[in-house]
Amino acid sequence: MITGFVIFLASLISIGFVRHRYGARRVIAGVRHGGRVPHEAEFELYANGFSHCSRKTMLALAEHGIAFTYRHVDLIETGRYGTLDQDYLRINPNGLIPALVHSGVPIIDSDEIVNYVTTQLGSQSESANGLEIPERHQFWLEKCRLDSLDPMEAIGTHIGACIPGLTLPLFAVMMQSVSFSALLRGLALHNDGKRVMFFVMARLLGPERVVTVKPIRTLIERSRSAVAVHLRELERHLAENEGPYLTGSEFGIGDSALSVVYLRLEEAGWLDLVCPHSEFPLVRKHYDALRTRRSWEVLVDAYPARVAEAAGRLGELATNKNTQMADLYRL
Numbered sequence: 001m002i003t004g005f006v007i008f009l010a011s012l013i014s015i016g017f018v019r020h021r022y023g024a025r026r027v028i029a030g031v032r033h034g035g036r037v038p039h040e041a042e043f044e045l046y047a048n049g050f051s052h053c054s055r056k057t058m059l060a061l062a063e064h065g066i067a068f069t070y071r072h073v074d075l076i077e078t079g080r081y082g083t084l085d086q087d088y089l090r091i092n093p094n095g096l097i098p099a100l101v102h103s104g105v106p107i108i109d110s111d112e113i114v115n116y117v118t119t120q121l122g123s124q125s126e127s128a129n130g131l132e133i134p135e136r137h138q139f140w141l142e143k144c145r146l147d148s149l150d151p152m153e154a155i156g157t158h159i160g161a162c163i164p165g166l167t168l169p170l171f172a173v174m175m176q177s178v179s180f181s182a183l184l185r186g187l188a189l190h191n192d193g194k195r196v197m198f199f200v201m202a203r204l205l206g207p208e209r210v211v212t213v214k215p216i217r218t219l220i221e222r223s224r225s226a227v228a229v230h231l232r233e234l235e236r237h238l239a240e241n242e243g244p245y246l247t248g249s250e251f252g253i254g255d256s257a258l259s260v261v262y263l264r265l266e267e268a269g270w271l272d273l274v275c276p277h278s279e280f281p282l283v284r285k286h287y288d289a290l291r292t293r294r295s296w297e298v299l300v301d302a303y304p305a306r307v308a309e310a311a312g313r314l315g316e317l318a319t320n321k322n323t324q325m326a327d328l329y330r331l
């Protein structure tokens with residue numbers, strides 16, 4: 001009994017020590033002037049083609065004509081916690097992507113990067129007409145925000161906060177090819193134990209069963225209802241001008257924030273369910289217009305093959321009538 005207690009205590013202390021010494025820690029988003037890091041190119045983007053926040057920054061850079069070196073960082077969904085590698089934690093101690101390194105200075109958090117690219121570097125761009133971000137674009141950039149500490153907290157006010165919940169089924173499919181040792185490393189080093197615990201559960205139970213776990217199911221359903229409300233607001237905003245973009249024919253940063261929301265809804269199998277053409281003609285026209293922009297190619301080029309495979313597998317589960325997944329995705 002006493003031996004067991006001592007072993008338990010020693011394990012807790014060791015994990016605490018490892019986390020403190022090697023784990024992620026919380027730092028404030030923005031430009032990290034004091035945290036210069038080695039670099040080769042003027043602009044280096046540490047990102048992952050599956051990451052919602054990374055995609056936003058990739059589009060912003062591409063739209064502003066800023067050439068950058070793409071540094072792929074693995075997420076647990078794409079195989080391992082590359083975000084928790086020591087080299088990466090020196091760039092972003094939060095252990096989250098994306099991070100932009102500009103001449104050796106890291107800028108962390110996607111919205112900070114988008115603002116930096118738009119307001120600080122706008123003059124380098126061929127397409128930037130001015131450095132002020134119009135209010136309507138600010139509004140949707142904010143609505144698409146994903147909070148670093150509690151990404152799903154603001155479901156009622158932020159369409160971005162609905163994204164993690166709606167991606168849970170896709171995450172669960174992707175977990176099936178991830179090793180337990182990779183997940184354990186997350187348990188020891190990650191800032192947000194809840195995120196890691198979901199992945200462990202998904203790995204253990206499989207996608208079909210994990211979506212029946214009550215709190216998970218509730219979260220997905222709440223996110224689904226909330227996203228419909230945000231999309232209705234967006235449809236109304238789009239109706240206020242001739243389109244196809246938020247403020248008319250001129251593309252802006254709010255448009256790129258929304259385009260990655262659409263992409264995620266599509267790859268996670270929700271787009272036609274929560275945003276049918278019949279009810280949301282302007283939102284669908286908006287998405288169509290965004291996908292034909294040249295900047296979209298940057299997302300296509302970085303799209304990881306295993307995401308496409310997992311999305312296909314999820315689609316099969318969701319359309320096979322006798323599965324729990326089909327029940328979740330019913331109209």
Ligand SMILES: N[C@@H](CCC(=O)N[C@@H](CS)C(=O)NCC(=O)O)C(=O)O
Binds near residue numbers: 053109110151195
């Ligand atoms: N507010 C941050 C959120 C960053 C964030 O949550 N990034 C996700 C990918 S979209 C991530 O790095 N996840 C890794 C993990 O949780 O292990 C931003 O906008 O950059």
